[in-house]
Amino acid sequence: MDWSDLRYALAIGVGGSLGAAARQLGVNHTTVLRRLDALEARLGARLFERLRTGYLPTEAGALVLEQARRMAAQADEIERRVQGRDRELTGLLRVTTAFVVMEHLLPQPLADFARQFPGIEVEVVENAFLVDLARRSAEASGSWSQREADVAVRISGNVAEHLVGRPLGPAQCRVYARRGQMDLPQTITPLATLIREAPWVGFERDAQSRVYDRWMRQHLAQSRVRVRVDIFNAAAAMIRTGIGVGILPVFMEARHPELLAVSDPLPELEVPVWMLTHPDLRDTARVRAFMQHVGDAIAVTLKA
Missing domain, CATH: 3.40.190.10 (Periplasmic binding protein-like II)
Structure with missing residues (x-):
């Protein structure tokens, strides 16, 4: 069975419609329908009831979606573990943070980091909420090849227990x-x-x-x-x-x-400012360097 086809079924199950799945995967509506039809033909079972209100998983569809979710999680874990052993100070590093942090706490530390580590390309995504540091999201190519973020800088009194990092100081x-x-x-x-x-x-x-x-x-x-x-x-x-x-x-x-x-x-x-990452990524060289150098600089600012 082609894992790529299962991704299309999973996107339909999550979005509830062909249109939502197409937007998530970055493809057109007909591509999603064609891949679903091919998967159903290969399995010899109907996976979704086509209702006016959307696509509802059948009993067979629910089973396929359950397994597809497990496969997606395992694929993400494999990639995180491999990336976690990356020792090169090169590559893309995605950082998520709130607008106020980006404007007032990150600019100078980020600029200094970019000068010191020219091989690392930092991409900052402003997001008011803590995104999933484990989940992959779909790009226009339709592949699950873009993590929502590798590192998060957050002003929060509560952080997810499965993440690792440190408080940089209080935001008064x-x-x-x-x-x-x-x-x-x-x-x-x-x-x-x-x-x-x-x-x-x-x-x-x-x-x-x-x-x-x-x-x-x-x-x-x-x-x-x-x-x-x-x-x-x-x-x-x-x-x-x-x-x-x-x-x-x-x-x-x-x-x-x-x-x-x-x-x-x-x-x-008074709320702490946190710098967080996923446990599987904390040994990645570029993640470790960013958390140390940028984190230390922000900590100094917060103590000033």
């Missing part, structure tokens, strides 16, 4: 206001006073996935929230206008001299 937060804005506080002010009297730049009303979102919902329910945004960079942009005060990570201060802290660090918003 304070309340900030535009410097010289006379209708806003200009000195360190008790948090209770800021919550009660100052206008605020808040986060999305229904957001609650981050500790910052939950803090906003808990503390600013009765406050004057003039504007709501989704990420710290947008919050900083609005705070710079003088429309209100808002919380930002302390490591953003250097890039925003027009803002000043008007509160002490908020202990409940």
